[in-house]
Amino acid sequence: MGKVHLQDIDSKDKKTEFSLVRVKGTWKCKLAKKVNKDTADCVSDAKIFESNTEKGTTWTVVSPIVFTYKVTESRGLLDPSNDTLLFGHITDPQQLEDFKKSIKPVKRFVVVDQEVYKIYGPKLTDYLEVNNVLYKILALPTTEENKSMEMALKILEEVNNFSLDRRTEPIIAIGGGVCLDIVGLASSLYRRRTPYIRVPTTLLSYIDASVGAKTGVNFANCKNKLGAYIPPTAAFLDLSFIQTVPRRHISNGLAEMLKMALMKHLGLFELLEEHGRMLLDTKFQVDNSVYAHSCLQAASRATNIAITTMLEELAPNLWEDDLNRLVDFGHLISPALEMKVLPSLLHGEAVNIDMSYMVYVSKESGLLTEEEKQKIINCMVGLELPVWHESCTMELIQKSLQDRLKHSGGLVRMPLPVGLGQAEIFNDTSCEILCRAYEKWCDELSIPSDKQK
Template identity: 65%
Template sequence: MPASKEILLADSSSTATMPKISKQTDFQLVRIKNTWCRIKKGEPVHDSEDKITASQAKITEVISGGEISWTIEAPIYFCYKVVETCSLLDPSNQTLLYGHIRESGELEKALNNKETQRRFIVIDKTVNELYGSIVRKYFDDNYVQYKILSLPTIEENKSIDMVLDILQEVQSFGLDRRTEPIIAIGGGTCLDIVGLAASLYRRRTPYIRVPTTLLSYVDASVGAKNGVNFLQCKNKLGSYVPPIATFLDRIFIQTIPRQHISNGLGEILKMALMKHKCLFDLLKTHGKFLLDTKFQSHNGLVDHGDAALKTTRIAIETMLEELAPNLWEDDLNRLVDFGHLISPELEMRALPSLMHGEAVNVDMAFMTYVSYVKGLLNEMEKIQIIQCMSSLELPVWHKECTWHLIKKALTERLKHSAGQMRMPLPTGLGTADIFNDISEETLERAYTLWTNECRPISMRS
């Protein structure tokens, strides 16, 4: 490839009779000593013995007529850890304090300065009531100087006001953004709010997620997204900034109400239906057991093996497979959007009676019927899916999910999908594809059948 090329371009916007001459030059960027320099692509870098670092960024310069433009391509690199651990709040477990550090030199420095560690922690109010004293003991025993901010981080409070409240406290605590990550301990709502606050503070302050609900354990914790609701719209303000680390400990899940276990099971079922037949079978076989035991490990129970460990691990692995190559959601063809086409509208409408994973499940139940009507699923598969949902104590229908709401939600969705409806649909148990050719007639037929069959089930439960 030549480094620069002269191209004759017929410029339609120009009134001149002669076409403009454009000259394009591609530059790479290298650091020599402490200065970044642009070097024509392909040209050798002449220099001394100094260490030369090449950037992956590129600058393309185009001179055309009397004008010049530069196009900058700069890949942004993210690295974050998702760590499954036990006894996260045992003072001898150093994960919460140091588990995010990847460089051994940095770790050594931090461990040598244990007494000077500082942390700002935001904790959900209910979680604080249950675990606050253990959290305090953890930091006290590790000689950390800390501030714990306990907030009612529930869906109704998921707003920019709460983000600003957090930021005021962060500012008065005086964080060192290089070495003192903000720690969020709570459900998905807490993690989303704190994630947004951290991404705003000094443009991007590292933060750590400690999920305490099943849904946040398998879903809200593992990706890059954060956000708050705005003008009655779900997660309208937010950013794609992953935490530096997520620390998973299933112990917290033992105190969440049974309905919240179902809520999390909704997101696990999503991954099962989209891409993992074994996960679907695990849910079918052990769903009730997992609900009864709240995802705590019971190694002694041979029949169930360690179903809690297996299901959560597969759910996270499958989720990471789909999220990691598409952290900024540039690719609109996303299987993880299954259950998330209609549910945002439904969730906002039915608050607070319907939780996120429940709204997702209502959406998935309807979409199961869309698949069935389109001939992608057979009768037995459709029945198995709806039965599995019921056994996980998830709603399979909801009165607020009217035909009008479905149409409105899909229209809204279309606006944000580059004008093309991309609908992830199951094509079997554990297989799926994305469709853009679902007619309104198919949707309407599915809606009628779904209502006829699933409304009575929802009345019984």
């Protein structure tokens, strides 16, 4: 959906502009030029433009919708004395007080990844019991292969049986990106939009899937083909969940972090170069070693920068109207690759393979020096991320770029690093460069198939 500029509407054809003013409980159209927003009692931000031809009337409605959501870090989210999970999404202090004073029990529907439930189920149950919550926990195998409409409908059936007040009882999703994406979509469908809360339990979802507005499920063999841009009312982030995430999944999350570093933050890149291995070893937790302090600092600095840089890119472009998006780096070829080899590559791994190839494209385009290219590849290897894959063929690359061309207004819009920690978007990378980069990429990084993961 493109942005509508009021002046455009007014000037191109003869239209009458109306403001909407509330008069005794009803809304009335009033000629916009006669309404003074500063003095009138209640004027909506919405507008209605009316034009009349011999065929009839056209009403053009401009109705701005504002999304407000919180991304809150909170250690000890499942500590019974921490009420963030139950009330942290409420922004109005009066409403918060009313809720806390109310004798009506708090009611929550919680969807949790089955594997997460195995580890944190007792703590979660205890948390809800101690806080007298009327609850239903639905533990589901929310894997990439199950990321489907069927799973979303299964959740919706249970939500419907539980019967929620959609204004005051947000659905809570606890798990990795898959769980958060499915529950987000289900919530956006239930009664047209039921608020939901994201609690990420993997590194990737902590810094990426929790921060933005996208929900989705796979469909017709395509990643996230069905989905909505409906942000959660809040995302509550607790790094301690990450301690039980398998090592490979830490690397997986580091790939999305590296994406932000390469696109726009040299400091984050240097931090990953220097401390990436330690973050991987400690799983972003404070250990008891002499490095404990620097460990904590590096972990919170890295996650903080990753989230801030991500929010900077997302907040002004929540519905992705602007197709020039740096956050798409690593996401041009990876969706097709990820679906092609499912389940052997994780999301971040596929993203990293895409980024690794693009680094070669940058180098061949004269945007990166050989030394910078090598630094980036070394950093990727240090984070234990794959930098090449035999299924990432030139054919797959070309097909992905053609698909992109179709869905992106006739331009490929390829974000490429131009030096370390900065990037630009290019539309004119030639086939020759793409092929030359591919050859070099394979020459330098391909590994015999018997040594691959």
